[in-house]
Amino acid sequence: MPFTSSIPETDYFQDLAFLQSIIDSIEEGVIIHNRKGRVISFNKKATGILGLTTDQLFGKALYDTDWQAIHTDGSFIPGDEHPVIQTLRTGKPKNNITLGIQVDQASIKWLSVNTRLVKISEEVFVFATLSDITKLVTSNQSLQYEQEKLRASEEKFSKSFHFSAIGMAIVSPDGSLQDVNEAFCKMIGYSKSALLQKTFQNITYPDDLEKDLALVHQMLSKEIETYQFEKRYIHKKGHLVWAMLTVSLVWNVNNEPHFFVSQIQEITELKKLNKNLEEQNLELLKTEGALKRKIVQLKDFAGIITHDVRGPAHNIKKMVEMYETSQDETFKKTAFHHLKKISDDLTNNLNELVHILQIHLEKDIPYTDCDINGITESVCLQLQDSVTQKNAQVIKDFRVPIIHYPKIYMQSIIYNLVSNSLKYSHKNVEPLIRISTFSKEGQNFLSVADNGLGIDMHKFGKSLFKFQKSFHSGYDSKGIGLYLIRNQVEDLGGTITAESDVAKGSVFTVRF
16 A cells, blocks of 8 residues: 655655555554544554455544444543544654454454654654454453452352351361351350451360361362251350351362351250250150050059959858858858958958049059068958869968069959969869969069969960950850959069960969
């Protein structure tokens, strides 16, 4: 492109051509403007940078709309602030001015511009150089955008950290506290400056430290990304503070552990409420258990009344009949004496049952020192009719004469076992009943053995103590006695076992 000026043509045109070739060899874009700001010359580099053809660039003026320049913040540069115009007006150079030019509808070309004023004779020109810094500017804009995002994120985190309603702490990999918020300070009673002199190990309850350190180790070895558990802190005043601790780990650009972020939510009151609830649930379970025991005991009492009183009542009826039909005065006196004794025992038993029932809803069944021999004598008297008819022999061996137990239950146990031994005896064999007590490994036992019909344990062993189960036909049996004994014994923490051979007899053993 020829260099155009108002200087008369002379022999130095050849020098201007030489000058043009020098300009074309420059690595930067070069554009020369006249005093009106129009482009009068440029090099090939300039057309390449601007993406324009020679015809599109030559003769352009800075005030043309296609040349509208912008700052990096997107604001337009007024024409009188353009570096070329300012150099024309002031004569002063402009160095490293960054501006953008819209080269098409979709993109902006960013340039670094330098201007110098050049005078040739009477003419004034502006020599402008430009470099394409589009990549640098866009990279800086992206960097600034990311930095702004980071700043906003840091500001958001800072506000969330310091104004959070739950405790928060920044902890270094060695455990020292780098920063804490006000909520955490209030939680454990220290000032911020005091806490920053401590490690998390200093304020952790010793029993929880091992678990905490193990989880930290797992996080540092990248086995886990975060962890959460209930932890106790030591308050400045010495008491414990329960908290739900949630921990995450931030890694630096070198993939090294940078710091831990701990979120500490106090749950002391919740733990107290849970403890109170657990205690109330335990009390409720105890009450429920006591209620169930009382229901079982009431059923037992009903069974005792309906089952155990029947035998003595039958004996009373028999003795009354014998008394009325006998003409022997001596026999009548003996029968009357037995009748009175049985009646007194029955009355005493009924009175004790009534007394127990009166206090049953308020207290447990009262224990007393049971005279085993006295209770056995009373039972044998109540069953006197059967003892006499079958000529039964009762052998007593009480190595433990006194057993601490509810008397009404002891009475019922002995009565039912002896009654069964008499009932299920061989027709032509005199019953032999051995009643004994003994102690083993600190526990008391009662055993009732007989030589009666026995029970097929292979056939009936599993149902021996079940309700309304009988194992011999032709007998007045309702299958209640053994069921009643088992309930009474097991309700008070004991056991009853049986050994039996058909036609050889049975042994029932009660462990109190």
